[in-house]
Amino acid sequence: MQRLTALGLLLACAASLGSSAVILENGMPILWSHTAGQLTDLPVENGVLTPDPWHFLHRMSLYRLLIAATDPFMGCMGTNATDSPFWGLPLQLGWMLTSGRLGDPTGASTCGLQTGDTMCISTQSWWACQNYFVSALPFLSAAQQGLMGPGLQVKMQMPEGVEDLCTTYADCSARFPEVMPKWDAFFQGLKSASESPLPDLEKKDALLGLYWAAQMASSHASAVCNARQSHYSSTEVYFAQCWLNAAEYVSAAYFQSNLERSAVFMNPLPGRILQVTDVAPNIPDLSDEENHTLSVFSWMQNINNLLGGSLVRMWGKAMCSMNTREKGKEMLEQVLLNPGYATTSFLSIVTGMATGC
Known part of the structure; x- marks a missing residue:
């Protein structure tokens, strides 16, 4: 993995200080060129791959390696090199970095803050914890399914004191039995799809169904992170709830979260952590697009709450066919x-x- 240059560090810092979060750099996810291009760029201990998912470049590297390993099976997704649905995840992680959401929200350390190590991902961050379930867990599953090469063993580094997250495939399977089988099913389906005689549109629809089933299982399991929400304002917590609620709609529609389409939806997300005094659509230092996104998220969440959750259920029922x-x-x-x-x-x-x- 390349060392982070001063230019890359300045880009990350400048993005964090702006009102709109920067998610792309030269057409790729932020700091992509500084991530691991091969497994041997990550640390190995006693023959076991030991990435540090609490370092931004390591966690982003998990996505780069995952995309490279699965791309040969993604032909039904399209002809572009960035058509894999996995591209939405590194864009999310980049947005979390440049909007300050990976930093320590408690004030107890400078992890992830401009006054400290900007590449540090705080174990106290709710956003970082939630993202762990869609970064570390799918990587562990892909390795188990042989997509990273035969016999690869992986153990994620974990700081002392973090007891609610898993580090190996066996550990994650035991602690989150509703999640790992879903990722396994996706990767198994991905391998078998390349040999399927079905039309590409049908294969794509089926694979996106498996992909989003795994994503949502990860999202629901990340409820173990909820205690970390106490470190944020009520406005940011409400936005986090809206974010999770919006994922229910996106997943049911089998959204193809490739690089181009994901960037369109990620760009108008709020470029900083929200404060208790922020009231959309009238937050002066956020753009009209950011204010609009926050208003729509809030509307969807409020209506669903008023209807006792029936809007999400109706939406899920309506997404009953490819059409x-x-x-x-x-x-x-x-x-x-x-x-x-x-x-x-x-x-x-x-x-x-x-x-x-």
Whole structure:
């Protein structure tokens, strides 16, 4: 893995200080060129690969290696080198870095802060903990399924005092039995899809279904991180809840989170941690797009809460076929990115779609 240059460090720092989080650098996820291009660039101890997922470049390296290992099986996703659904994850991690969400929210250390090690990922960060379930766990599963090469053993480094996270495939399988089989099923499906006679559209739809099932299992298991939310303002905690709620819609529609499409949805996310005084859509130091995104997230969460969770259930029921999932993706794009789109239209259309399934 390349050493982080002064230029790369300055880019990360400058992005953190701006109002909009920077997620791309030369068309790739932030600091991508400084990550591990091969497994041997990561530390090895007694024949066991031992990445440090609490260092930004190591965690981002997990994604780079995962994408490289799975790309040969991703032909049904499209002809571009960045069509894999995994690309959404390094963009998320980059947004968390440049928006300051990987830093220590307690003030007890300078981990991840501009006054300390900017590449440090804090174990006290809720965002970092939640992300662990969609970075370390899929990597461990992919290695177990032989995608990283035969017989590879992996153990994630874990700082002392962190008791609620797992470090090996066996450990994660025992502690999160609802998660690892879902990732295993995705990687197994990925390998078998390359030999399937089904049309690419059907293979893609099936694989995206397996992918999002694994993602959502990881998301639900990350509830073990919830105690860390006490370190943030009530506004940031509410945004975190909205973020998780929005994932329910994206996953049910089998969103193909490739690099290009993910960047469109990631760009308008808030470029800093929210404070208790922040009230969208009138947060002065955030862009109109960021304010709009926060307002839409809040609306979707509020409506779902008022309906006792039935909006998410109706949406899930409506996404019952390839055809309705395509419509669902278009609707999500409209409601999230088009300020002129009436949210009442979203509600009525979802209700109608659900009754038609």
